[in-house]
Amino acid sequence: MAAIYSLYIINKSGGLIFYKDYGSAGRMDTNDSLRVASLWHSMHAISQQLSPVAGCSGIELLEADTFDLHCFQSLTGTKFFVVCEPGAQQMEALLKVIYELYTDYVLKNPFYEIEMPIRCELFDFNLSQTVQKDCVALLGR
Amino acid sequence: MQFFGGSEISPLPPAPTASGNNAHMMYVFNRNGVCLLYREWNRPLHTLNAQQDHKLMFGLLFSLKSLTAKMDPTNAERGNLGVPQLPGQGCSFHSFRTNTYKLSFMESPSGIKIILVTHPRTGDLRESLKYIYNLYVDYVAKNPLYTPGTPIRCELFNTNLDQYVRSIA
Numbered sequence: 001m002a003a004i005y006s007l008y009i010i011n012k013s014g015g016l017i018f019y020k021d022y023g024s025a026g027r028m029d030t031n032d033s034l035r036v037a038s039l040w041h042s043m044h045a046i047s048q049q050l051s052p053v054a055g056c057s058g059i060e061l062l063e064a065d066t067f068d069l070h071c072f073q074s075l076t077g078t079k080f081f082v083v084c085e086p087g088a089q090q091m092e093a094l095l096k097v098i099y100e101l102y103t104d105y106v107l108k109n110p111f112y113e114i115e116m117p118i119r120c121e122l123f124d125f126n127l128s129q130t131v132q133k134d135c136v137a138l139l140g141r
Numbered sequence: 142m143q144f145f146g147g148s149e150i151s152p153l154p155p156a157p158t159a160s161g162n163n164a165h166m167m168y169v170f171n172r173n174g175v176c177l178l179y180r181e182w183n184r185p186l187h188t189l190n191a192q193q194d195h196k197l198m199f200g201l202l203f204s205l206k207s208l209t210a211k212m213d214p215t216n217a218e219r220g221n222l223g224v225p226q227l228p229g230q231g232c233s234f235h236s237f238r239t240n241t242y243k244l245s246f247m248e249s250p251s252g253i254k255i256i257l258v259t260h261p262r263t264g265d266l267r268e269s270l271k272y273i274y275n276l277y278v279d280y281v282a283k284n285p286l287y288t289p290g291t292p293i294r295c296e297l298f299n300t301n302l303d304q305y306v307r308s309i310a
Binding site: 005035046049054060061 | 242
């Protein structure tokens with residue numbers, strides 16, 4: 001039982017730079033994950049247009065029948081979103097932790113080209129540690 | 142950095158307007174995308190003109206439904222993105238929240254979509270939307286002078302709706 005089903009990171013233009021699946025039934029292939037990421041980027045932008053009040057920064061939480069989607073947008077426009085079980089707690093905190101890992105292991109990596117797909121071992125490793133820790137914390141309660 | 146330990150940025154719920162409604166606005170669409178009803182109680186910001194606003198709202202909902210059907214992690218076989226879903230087919234969302242508003246959505250089996258936009262700290266409005274759908278059935282669908290597919294002009298529906306929405310804190 002995973003704490004989250006999947007994680008997506010999209011750059012400021014809407015392109016998918018990282019996708020990790022932690023246990024959905026039926027894995028999405030690469031093309032589909034790219035399409036879903038771009039679609040989410042557009043929906044995020046459109047939701048700002050429809051706000052009745054000024055100062056909207058886009059969708060933070062989408063609640064569906066079988067899953068919840070939490071989204072975090074950094075100040076630079078990079079979006080991190082997780083698909084998790086409905087009613088999962090502490091996803092905002094998890095997203096902030098993932099953002100910290102991204103800044104430490106990806107952005108500070110001198111060989112990483114910005115806005116390109118992420119291929120950093122240390123990022124993958126630390127990310128798995130974080131998500132596993134999250135799992136254990138959940139099972140332990 | 143401020144946002145790491147910071148509290149939620151949600152604004153306070155809007156002060157009740159003269160009519161006492163705490164909701165911002167409401168849309169009702171039919172399955173073809175015709176906006177049957179648009180009620181506005183408290184909307185300080187208008188980004189687009191009415192027509193474009195309705196189309197954008199319908200488009201957003203259509204795409205979000207398509208997205209949730211595709212992203213459903215519990216369903217092994219997922220259709221292709223962009224294929225129109227029948228009402229009730231595939232995983233659908235019931236609400237989304239931004240930092241300035243919360244949008245609650247309900248689709249009936251006949252394709253009538255009810256959308257209520259409220260302040261971000263509103264709770265789960267699924268039951269309320271079902272009640273509003275019942276109001277629709279009673280005052281609009283059962284109205285012999287109403288033609289399905291046309292904008293709703295039923296006074297009784299509007300009054301009862303306003304009254305009900307005022308009571309959802």
